[in-house]
Amino acid sequence: MKNRTLGRTGLKVGEIGLGTEHVVPQPQHVLNDVISLAIEHGVNYIDFFYPQAQYRDSMGKALEGKRDRVVIAGHLGAVSLDGQYHRTRDPRLCEDAFHDLLKRLNTDCIDVMMLHYIDEMSDLQESLEGPFMELAQKLLRQGKARYLGMSTHEPAAGIAAVQTGMIDTVMFSINPAFDILGHIGSQGTEERAAKRSSELTRDDAARVYRGRKEFYSLCVRENIGITAMKPYAAGWLLSGKTLKKPFTPVQCLHFAxxxxxxxxxxxxxxxVKELEEALQYVDADGDMKDCSALIRDHDWSLRGNCMYCSHCLPCPSQIDIAQTIRLIDAAGDDMTDQLRKEYASMTASASDCIQCGDCEQRCPFGVPVISRMEEGTLLFQDISCL
Ligand code: SF4
Ligand code: SF4
Structure with a gap:
């Protein structure tokens, strides 16, 4: 595995890191195997955003005896309330959650303290100029975190953050769908909401592309290293159901x-299987990495597809929106008893949706959550017979 320098932090990180949102909820032995195999193959950058105690405990166990071999990016601004993920800038809640993270991961210090999911300019201003940033600075001074990062899907927010000089690294969603075809907006939630039901035009895509290019160039000039999240667009780029010509993991990683x-x-x-597919990147040749023909001949639209990221929570009806949509997507034309059982095991179901719309306001990917819940209600309506 080749290492690269994470910009001005000076940290040496393996080109392939690990996003943990999908593996942490798996049984402990699966998580343990993934972490062990990853480290064995030179993966050393691990992003971990979950605030829930049970997931933090699982990660703590998986990292036992391995802490000094990994760079941990832990998030500030994701907290657990009533067992649900919440995004907040409340300094008291965030400080408690950060100390809880240190305790459950059994560490004194997080390498990169990632200011969690800042897309809107108003949130950025509140986060960087208010008590939330004062807390971040305090934790840095106390040596409880080494560097300050920020996660965002919006180049405009990334640009503004980097220009402050306060941020050492940015975690940014990168894949061909977002970069080349502009399947998400670049100017914040309002524009996304306005365009939710319509396709983006070629001009929109060109403008999105310019915004992202500007962000990348600024990061190069300011020596800000980027970590690329969502390189597969939550698996949509790999799926033959979505694309006539799907990408391979190696092609997606190469693009990012x-x-x-x-x-x-x-x-x-x-x-482990999915990790091994990603690790094929290490020995892949130029032909295996090349995805230019796929991009040129694209016939796909990802807008409105769920990335299963949970940024839409909390839900007043306690619906696990990401998991619910994941099951709806998986069911598609191929409903199985296993999917019905998984659906039945959830605390709340799609039919509990009260259509408040809060989730749609929070979703960075324009997912029409309310109609997906209606779809789920119909799809799983025979669940009571289980
Ligand atoms: S609905 Fe949106 S925010 Fe919620 S999990 Fe899906 S992509 Fe993420
Ligand atoms: S619209 Fe439905 S799924 Fe979304 S937050 Fe409200 S109750 Fe939950």
Missing amino acids: LTRPAAAAAVPGVRD
Whole structure:
């Protein structure tokens, strides 16, 4: 595994890192195997955002005896309330959650303290100028974190953050769908909401592309290393159901790692098999990595597809929206008893949706959650017979 320098932090990170949102909820032995195999193959950058105690404990166990071999990116601004993920800038809640993270991971210090999911400019301003940033600075001074990062899907927010000079590294969603075809907006939630039901035009895509290019160039100039999240667009780029010509994991990773300032790609893998597919990148030749023909001949649209990221939570009805949509997507035309059982085991179901719309406001990917819940209600309506 080749290492790259994560910009001005000076940290040496393997090109392939690990996003943990899909593997942490798996049984402990699966998580343990993934972490062990990853480290064995030179993966050393691990992003971990979960605030829930049980997931933090699982990660702590998986990292036992391995802490000094990994760079941990832990998030500030993701907290657990009533067992649900919440995004907040409340300094008291965030400080408690950060100390809880240190305790459960059994460490004194997080390498990169990632200011969690800042897309809107108003949130950015509040986060960087208010008590949330004062807390971050305090934790840095106390040596409880080494560097300050920020995660975002929006180049405009990334640009503004880097220009402050306060941020050492940015975690940014990178894949061909977002970069080349502009399947998400570049100017914040309002524009995304306005365009939710319509396709982006060629001009929109060109403008999105320019915004992302500007962000990458700025990061190069300011020596800010980027870690690339969502390199597979949550698996949509790999799926023959979505695309006539799907990408391979190696092609997606190569695309992310060839963006200027990219230091590591952090694919979310579910198990050892998916990790091994990502690790094929290490020995892949130029032909295996090349995805230019796929991009040129694209016939795909990802807008409105769920990335299973949970940024839409909390839900007043306690619906695990990402998991619910994942099951709806998986069911598609191929409903199985296993999917019905998984659906039945959830605390709340799609039919509990009260259509408040809060989730749609929070979703960075324009997912029409309410209609997906209606779809789920119909799809799983015979669940009571289980
Ligand atoms: S609905 Fe949106 S925010 Fe929620 S999990 Fe899906 S992509 Fe993420
Ligand atoms: S619209 Fe439905 S799924 Fe979304 S937050 Fe409200 S109750 Fe939950």
